[in-house]
Amino acid sequence: xxxxxxxxxxxxxxxxxxxxxxxxxxxxxxxxxxxxxxxxxxxxxxxxxxxxxxxxxxxxxxxxxxxxxxxxxxxxxxxxxxxxxxxxxxxxxxxxxxxxxxxxxxxxxxxxxxxxxxxxxxxxxxxxxxxxxxxxxxxxxxxxxxxxxxxxxxxxxxxxxxxxxxxxxxxxxxxxxxxxxxxxxxxxxxxxxxxxxxxxxxxxxxxxxxxxxxx
Numbered sequence: 467x468x469x470x471x472x473x474x475x476x477x478x479x480x481x482x483x484x485x486x487x488x489x490x491x492x493x494x495x496x497x498x499x500x501x502x503x504x505x506x507x508x509x510x511x512x513x514x515x516x517x518x519x520x521x522x523x524x525x526x527x528x529x530x531x532x533x534x535x536x537x538x539x540x541x542x543x544x545x546x547x548x549x550x551x552x553x554x555x556x557x558x559x560x561x562x563x564x565x566x567x568x569x570x571x572x573x574x575x576x577x578x579x580x581x582x583x584x585x586x587x588x589x590x591x592x593x594x595x596x597x598x599x600x601x602x603x604x605x606x607x608x609x610x611x612x613x614x615x616x617x618x619x620x621x622x623x624x625x626x627x628x629x630x631x632x633x634x635x636x637x638x639x640x641x642x643x644x645x646x647x648x649x650x651x652x653x654x655x656x657x658x659x660x661x662x663x664x665x666x667x668x669x670x671x672x673x674x675x676x677x678x679x680x681x
Contacts (some may be wrong), residue, residue: 482650483513484612485526486582486640488624489605490633493591493661494583497637498526499612499645500653511653516667522660523561523584526618528610534578537568545582558584562594562601570599580606585660606636612651615674619643634659 482503488498502510511654515527517538523545527534541564562582569576583593595607606624608616620640628636637657645651655670 477668482611482648483515483528484608484610484616484641484644484648484651485528485581486608486613486620486637487526487581487593487606488628488633488636489583489593490628490630491591492512493585493630493659494593494647495630495633495637495657495659496524496526497641497655497657498610499641499651500656501645501651502531508652513653514656516658518542518665519561519582520549520556520584522586522662523556523558523582523666524658524665525561525565526581526583526662527578528580528679529578530576533576534580537565537576537578540568541565542623544601547577555586556595557586557588558582558592559603560591562596566596566599569596571599573607579609583660585662587662591660608640608650609625610644611641612641612648615647616644617641630661638670639676642677644670645675646677 472579485498487494496516498515500512501508502513517525517527519525519542521529525538544564545561565580574680579597581595585591593604593607595602595604641655654672655675659666
């Protein structure tokens with residue numbers, strides 16, 4: 467006997483996004499698109515997927531928006547407590563380890579992938595990829611459904627030792643290319659630049675993004 471409900475209620479809802487983070491000498495740059503999709507529907511056009519975990523540590527969210535936000539909020543609370551107890555700012559690796567632990571513990575229940583990046587006085591600018599039980603530091607990391615469209619681009623364009631401005635342009639170009647190719651990525655581009663002095667947030671409207679033939 468078939469179920470009485472419509473077929474779409476039992477189907478897995480597909481989500482999509484594009485997130486990226488890259489290290490430069492003295493800091494990091496994170497970026498994301500703003501489209502939140504559920505299957506073929508766009509449910510939010512301007513969600514900021516760059517979530518602060520502490521003053522100079524951010525994470526980029528992909529997967530289920532609810533699951534990713536829950537992980538980020540839990541880690542933010544734990545880092546605040548840790549910072550008060552230690553009387554110093556937390557390390558980026560500590561934040562990434564907390565994300566990794568939660569993702570692994572609830573890997574059967576949660577569907578989310580977070581890239582953690584930031585600056586601390588011990589390690590400088592750092593980017594960590596976290597997925598299930600994985601924790602690895604990388605010079606740059608990309609994620610989300612749009613990442614499959616830009617792996618060739620980032621591999622070809624990345625150079626070791628790029629300046630802050632070059633990294634910002636690298637992130638913007640990668641997002642623009644992914645948003646033009648991936649139907650689940652779009653909207654505006656959010657960019658956060660973090661160094662020892664501050665965390666600067668910026669929004670680039672869709673009309674101001676470079677088109678793929680200008681990259």
